[in-house]
Amino acid sequence: MKRVSFAEFGGPEVLRLTDADEPHAGPGHVRVAVRAVGVNPVDWRIREGQKLGAHPIELPSGLGLDAAGVVDEVGEGVTGVAVGDHVFGEGADTYAEFAVLSHWARMPEGLTFEEAAGYPSVVETALRVLREVGVRAGQTLLVSGASGGVGSAVLQIARERGVTVIGTAGAANQDYLRELGALATTYGDGWVARVRRLGHVDAALDLAGSGVLAELVELTGDARKVVSIADLSAPEHGVRFSGVAGSMPDALATAVDLIARGRLHIPVTTSYALADAATAHADSRTGHTRGRRVLLV
Template identity: 80%
Template sequence: MKKVSFAEFGGPDVLRLTDAEEPHAGPGRIRIAVRAAGVNPVDWRIREGQVLGAHPVELPAGVGLDAAGVVDEVGEGVEGIEVGDHVFGEGSSTYAEFAVLSVWARMPEGLTYEEAAGYPSVVETALRIVREAGVRPGQTLLVSGASGGVGSAVLQIARDRGITVIGTAGAANQEYLRSLGALATTYGEGWAERVRQLGRVDAALDLAGSGVIRELVELTGDPGKVVSIADLDAPKLGVRFSGVAGSVPDALAEAAALIARGRLHIPVEKSYTLAEAAAAHIDSQAGHTRGRRVIVV
């Protein structure tokens, strides 16, 4: 089978499309014929060797955590799923023609494979950081870098919970944020004052790692009300860096319920082939995403 892998840590140029042996579903696992794989910032952080504590790597290594596809092997002890079912979930080395998933759920009706592949890590992260920020219905959450996949999910989850959201993004994404129910403003010089003009901030999320932690602390008045998933130096300012996943099965179940109710939709901004994995990482690292990027197999 074809699989994207890397034999050394480094930039996007270390990624190679190789011929590899097919993986097989062990106990408690399923294998899917991958139709699409989600492209997440953690993918290139793993490729660069940034997050070895949370994601140990044995080289050469595959790439990708999220995928959607068709079940073609069911491991021992797995119940409630059969060969031929359409699922989305998390596993390992998902930039490939076949991948083993450790967590999965049936794809909600109406979703394409490309759309479904963009949900697992994104929704788990969004649910986790909203919880960690301690924001409650009736309060206001500031989201810095709000137009990407996690931001898109946060905005919709918060809206569903009765939380007001102020989102920052580039000029081209202002209307997109408003379409998701957020009060929108641009980042750049004077952004913190523009946020103040929109209202009080009870909690804040840093999704872009653009050096805004000090301002987020000032806006909330409490570093304990700020959570970052992108600035590894955030703890130096007393801010939580959230990098350890919570319950993915619960997140998938909640995502499926929100999708079914029409309360969550994350658009796919761009699709890539397996051979274009390096380009997908370059674009992901550049940011300014509206929704999700996915690899189509």
């Protein structure tokens, strides 16, 4: 089979489309013929060799956590799923024609493989950071870098829970944030004053790692009410860095429920061929994302 891998840490140019042995589903797992793969910022952070607190990477290494596809192997002890089912979920080395998933759910009716691949990690992350930041119904949450995949999920889940959200993003994504129910403003010079004009901030999330932690602490008045998923300097500001994943089964169940009820939709901004993973990484690295980027297999 074909898979994307890298033999050294570095820029997007280290990614290669190579031949590899097919993986097989062990006990408690399923294998899918991959149709689409979610591209997450953690993917290029791993490729760059950033220290994320995860297990050490052994080179050469594959990439990818999220995938949507067709089940073609069911491991021992697995029930409730059969060969031929369309599923989405989380596994390892999903930038490939076949991948083993450790957690999965049946795709909601009407969802394409391309769309489904964009949900697992971002919904898990959104649920986790909302829990960690401790925001409650009736309060106001500031989301810095709100237009990407995690931001899109946070805005919609927070809205569902009765939380008011102020989101910052580029000028081109202001209407998008408003469509998701947020009070929107741009980042850049004067952004703190613009946020203050929109209302009091009870808690804040840094999803972009754009060097705004000091300002987020200033706006909330309490570093304990700020959580970052993107700025490794967070502890220097007394801010929590959220890097340990929560329950993927719970995240998938929540995603299926919200999607089925029409309360969650994360658009796919750009789709790439598997061979163009390097381009997808370069684009993701620049930010300015609306929704998700995915690889098509």
